[in-house]
Amino acid sequence: MTSTYDVARVREDFPILQRRLAGDLPLVYLDSANTSQKPRQVVDAIDAHYLAHNANVARAMHQLGAEASEAFELGRTKVAGFIGASRREEVVFTKNASEAINLVARVLGDAGAVGPGDEIVISQMEHHSNIVPWQLLAERTGATLRWFGVTPEGRLDLENDPITERTKIVAVTWVSNMLGTINPVADIVARAKAVGAYSLIDASQAVPQIPVDVTALGADFVAFTGHKMVGPTGIGVLHGRYDLLASLPPFLGGGEMIETVTMEGSTFAPPPARFEAGTPPIAQSVGLGAAVDYLSALGMENVAAHEQAITAYALERLVEIDGLTVVGPKEPVDRGGAISFTLEGVHPHDVAQLLDSKGVAVRAGHHCAKPAHACFGVQSTTRASFYLYTTEAEIDALVEAIWHTKKYFGA
Amino acid sequence: MTEAMNVDSLYQEIILDHYKRPHGAGLRDGGDAEVHHVNPTCGDEITLRVHLDGDVVRDVSYDAQGCSISQASASVLNDLVVGHTVAEGFTTLDAFQELMQGKGHVEPDEDVLEDGIAFAGVAQFPARVKCALLSWMAFKDAATQATGAQAAGKDGS
Numbered sequence: 001m002t003s004t005y006d007v008a009r010v011r012e013d014f015p016i017l018q019r020r021l022a023g024d025l026p027l028v029y030l031d032s033a034n035t036s037q038k039p040r041q042v043v044d045a046i047d048a049h050y051l052a053h054n055a056n057v058a059r060a061m062h063q064l065g066a067e068a069s070e071a072f073e074l075g076r077t078k079v080a081g082f083i084g085a086s087r088r089e090e091v092v093f094t095k096n097a098s099e100a101i102n103l104v105a106r107v108l109g110d111a112g113a114v115g116p117g118d119e120i121v122i123s124q125m126e127h128h129s130n131i132v133p134w135q136l137l138a139e140r141t142g143a144t145l146r147w148f149g150v151t152p153e154g155r156l157d158l159e160n161d162p163i164t165e166r167t168k169i170v171a172v173t174w175v176s177n178m179l180g181t182i183n184p185v186a187d188i189v190a191r192a193k194a195v196g197a198y199s200l201i202d203a204s205q206a207v208p209q210i211p212v213d214v215t216a217l218g219a220d221f222v223a224f225t226g227h228k229m230v231g232p233t234g235i236g237v238l239h240g241r242y243d244l245l246a247s248l249p250p251f252l253g254g255g256e257m258i259e260t261v262t263m264e265g266s267t268f269a270p271p272p273a274r275f276e277a278g279t280p281p282i283a284q285s286v287g288l289g290a291a292v293d294y295l296s297a298l299g300m301e302n303v304a305a306h307e308q309a310i311t312a313y314a315l316e317r318l319v320e321i322d323g324l325t326v327v328g329p330k331e332p333v334d335r336g337g338a339i340s341f342t343l344e345g346v347h348p349h350d351v352a353q354l355l356d357s358k359g360v361a362v363r364a365g366h367h368c369a370k371p372a373h374a375c376f377g378v379q380s381t382t383r384a385s386f387y388l389y390t391t392e393a394e395i396d397a398l399v400e401a402i403w404h405t406k407k408y409f410g411a
Numbered sequence: 412m413t414e415a416m417n418v419d420s421l422y423q424e425i426i427l428d429h430y431k432r433p434h435g436a437g438l439r440d441g442g443d444a445e446v447h448h449v450n451p452t453c454g455d456e457i458t459l460r461v462h463l464d465g466d467v468v469r470d471v472s473y474d475a476q477g478c479s480i481s482q483a484s485a486s487v488l489n490d491l492v493v494g495h496t497v498a499e500g501f502t503t504l505d506a507f508q509e510l511m512q513g514k515g516h517v518e519p520d521e522d523v524l525e526d527g528i529a530f531a532g533v534a535q536f537p538a539r540v541k542c543a544l545l546s547w548m549a550f551k552d553a554a555t556q557a558t559g560a561q562a563a564g565k566d567g568s
């Protein structure tokens with residue numbers, strides 16, 4: 001591990017990592033792809049906001065209202081800077097990544113971007129959040145859904161490219177939450193552009209662990225979620241090209257998203273307000289701002305290098321266990337910090353339960369990626385996922401707990 | 412020192428035995444109703460057929476994919492309802508469901524639940540209760556459909 005990155009120092013910022021569980025066992029939290037833990041800096045920023053500056057935004061004329069509005073918009077500015085947006089108005093706050101993707105599917109549909117005979121391209125390694133909104137859009141419009149396949153190694157099958165002249169939308173994940181694969185998204189965006197299709201990149205697992213520059217990427221839309229990047233729950237981000245956002249109809253109707261309302265009809269505010277009906281996630285924006293400050297202070301290059309190193313170590317240790325099969329790339333190349341696996345003779349549910357009895361928190365099931373599991377002929381897997389506070393000692397604890405599980409079930 | 416989380420109370424020997432050697436596993440031909448139930452949180456699945464002989468459950472055949480708890484539960488279900496009337500099966504189901512939803516405060520009746528009492532520990536693991544109930548809910552659905560179909564058949568004749 002690089003000497004500039006001090007995991008022990010980082011862990012001090014996360015009080016929950018000191019938790020003891022039943023049996024006085026230390027917590028080994030290996031479920032960060034599900035949701036990350038939060039550093040004190042983020043929790044303190046949210047606390048300070050509620051305790052000293054709380055008011056509604058935009059509509060309050062008083063001093064607190066001005067402070068809250070400024071704090072809310074500062075969160076947007078910080079996020080825009082963090083992802084390299086060319087202007088802060090390109091950052092739309094939603095409640096999570098799922099809502100951000102649904103927003104795009106809904107407004108593209110309302111704008112008449114797809115119809116019968118048109119195609120929407122996604123991939124078999126998508127999270128359900130980047131599948132179901134497109135299935136619904138296809139049903140509403142008569143468009144057809146096409147899929148990138150997945151190779152046996154767990155990479156996108158780019159050889160059999162489903163993008164054609166009929167493609168109107170391409171929506172693909174940057175980093176798979178199940179396989180851990182990091183996809184060549186710039187290449188996919190270029191392929192979409194070449195046929196004049198809209199592109200959306202699901203960056204829910206990318207923004208937390210690798211440096212992201214949305215302007216360099218050039219996708220029309222990028223979606224991600226606050227709670228996986230040391231930020232709070234209740235806030236997600238949709239980044240969209242400004243001129244594109246400005247040409248699209250609104251998503252939800254309500255306060256804050258209008259220009260004017262009469263009994264005959266309404267006109268709509270410019271982006272991002274057009275897509276943010278009602279009271280927005282104010283304290284969450286403050287928290288997310290603190291989260292990106294935290295990540296920036298660590299340096300995303302360092303976070304990514306740590307993730308890479310810890311994943312390499314985990315892969316190396318896990319393949320030593322006989323009967324354990326990693327589902328997804330086995331080399332730590334173009335690979336994020338989520339490792340899904342099966343253990344011969346023991347169902348993932350039972351693996352997770354036994355690991356939990358040793359204080360090791362992992363996820364078992366389909367991880368909201370049933371088509372990805374189907375590619376590998378499995379119904380469910382156990383997933384260990386790592387983050388900027390994960391240590392080698394925790395990987396050792398995982399490995400030891402897996403051996404214990406094997407013994408327990410006589411596998 | 413806080414009490415260790417007792418996984419042994421969850422994984423009783425009886426449960427592991429049923430898991431390793433499930434009773435009545437596999438789908439058999441015929442049957443009066445077939446259902447497919449899924450646990451949406453974890454993806455466990457069961458296809459279950461109820462085979463009736465009058466109002467007696469002659470067989471419950473099933474193909475289950477899932478964890479030890481859900482597999483063992485299907486095996487115990489087979490033990491407890493085959494050879495009994497549907498009404499008796501539903502009474503047993505009620506007792507099993509009460510045990511599962513009792514958060515560990517329900518004292519199981521061994522005369523009614525037999526090996527099913529081993530599931531008492533599951534009630535303390537809320538995330539696993541659904542696993543234990545999957546096959547029972549499938550049985551309830553299938554048996555209700557099968558008796559409904561029988562009644563309709565009688566009406567028609």
Ligand SMILES: Cc1ncc(COP(=O)(O)O)c(C=O)c1O
Nearest residue numbers: 096097098127129177204205225
């Ligand atoms: C790749 C990916 N996309 C989308 C999501 C959905 O995020 P959220 O549940 O916050 O909407 C997740 C997280 O579960 C994810 O891992």
